[in-house]
Every structure is written in C-alpha cells, then in structure tokens.
Amino acid sequence: MAKVNISLDAELVVEAMVLAGIGSPQDAIEAVVRDYIARGHRTEARTELKDQQLRELDVKPQEPQG
Numbered sequence: 001m002a003k004v005n006i007s008l009d010a011e012l013v014v015e016a017m018v019l020a021g022i023g024s025p026q027d028a029i030e031a032v033v034r035d036y037i038a039r040g041h042r043t044e045a046r047t048e049l050k051d052q053q054l055r056e057l058d059v060k061p062q063e064p065q066g
Contacts, residue, residue, distance in 0.1 A: 013025045022028040 008029070013029065016032050017023065017025060017028040020028045020031050022031055
C-alpha cells in the first residue's frame, strides 16, 4: 500500500489520540480517517436505500383521486 506523509498541527493530533484512546499519532490519525470513511459509506447506504424506496413509491400507479 502506498504511504503519504503529511504535516498536522500537534494539538490536533494529540486531541485525536486522546479521543481515540490510541497512543501512537500514526495509528490515531489512521483510525480517525478510517472512521470518517466508514461513516460516509454508512450514510451513502442509508440514503441510497431511502432513495430506492422513494423511487419504488413513484413507480407504483396511483389510484384516482377525487
């Protein structure tokens, strides 16, 4: 796997380490990024499911009104 080196504010990294309960700066930032990505995927899955349900409702013929 390719690696990327970046510079981050030390206070930001320490905060991530404390919140994640991880002692290594590298591991803490990786955990935060992985969590962020996983949340994005879960959100996409939920909205996709909701969109699919709405599409199914739109496809069904509506009964005459009035």
